[in-house]
Amino acid sequence: xxxxxxxxxxxxxxxxxxxxxxxxxxxxxxxxxxxxxxxxxxxxxxxxxxxxxxxxxxxxxxxxxxxxxxxxxxxxxxxxxxxxxxxxxxxxxxxxxxxxxxxxxxxxxxxxxxxxxxxxxxxxxxxxxxxxxxxxxxxxxxxxxxxxxxxxxxxxxxxxxxxxxxxxxxxxxxxxxxxxxxxxxxxxxxxxxxxxxxxxxxxxxxxxxxxxxxxx
Numbered sequence: 001x002x003x004x005x006x007x008x009x010x011x012x013x014x015x016x017x018x019x020x021x022x023x024x025x026x027x028x029x030x031x032x033x034x035x036x037x038x039x040x041x042x043x044x045x046x047x048x049x050x051x052x053x054x055x056x057x058x059x060x061x062x063x064x065x066x067x068x069x070x071x072x073x074x075x076x077x078x079x080x081x082x083x084x085x086x087x088x089x090x091x092x093x094x095x096x097x098x099x100x101x102x103x104x105x106x107x108x109x110x111x112x113x114x115x116x117x118x119x120x121x122x123x124x125x126x127x128x129x130x131x132x133x134x135x136x137x138x139x140x141x142x143x144x145x146x147x148x149x150x151x152x153x154x155x156x157x158x159x160x161x162x163x164x165x166x167x168x169x170x171x172x173x174x175x176x177x178x179x180x181x182x183x184x185x186x187x188x189x190x191x192x193x194x195x196x197x198x199x200x201x202x203x204x205x206x207x208x209x210x211x212x213x214x215x216x
Contacts, residue, residue: 012046096146183213
């Protein structure tokens with residue numbers, strides 16, 4: 001029989017404590033921020049709104065610092081840890097570019113269906129969290145805008161899982177979020193699918209969306 005140690009605090013508090021333990025020493029410039037995250041969790045709990053005025057500024061400063069650390073080994077994990085702390089507390093995420101890049105990096109590094117499904121879940125949760133903030137998508141002329149990249153990468157990650165349920169979910173999300181670009185996305189995806197070893201069920205789903213938005 002294995003012995004399971006007791007944990008103090010809720011799951012959110014445990015996640016923040018692990019984040020601080022893993023990265024405070026490696027990134028001393030963020031140590032105080034991570035300690036503040038942990039202190040806020042201890043005082044108010046690991047999830048739910050925070051009755052403090054500067055939480056958004058705290059997160060924005062941390063994410064901005066991460067934008068300068070994209071070449072470091074801890075970039076993806078630390079950036080996503082900060083983003084998940086914000087999501088647990090309903091704190092807006094600005095700027096979004098580092099978070100978008102961290103998700104893309106995590107997806108590109110995934111080597112198994114389980115890894116890809118985990119990234120898919122992260123993307124789904126963070127897309128939902130920033131939906132109110134980004135869904136107006138007023139910079140439609142900018143192909144690098146986070147709302148577009150998030151949904152394109154979400155769909156690509158779903159394709160790579162080869163799970164039809166996840167593919168359908170991500171395609172529905174992309175269709176709703178990027179109505180002016182969905183045809184182009186499926187045309188490109190279909191061209192790639194013809195030359196790649198993609199499961200037939202997934203290739204057919206791409207072809208069906210292509211028929212709907214390009215040929216229909």
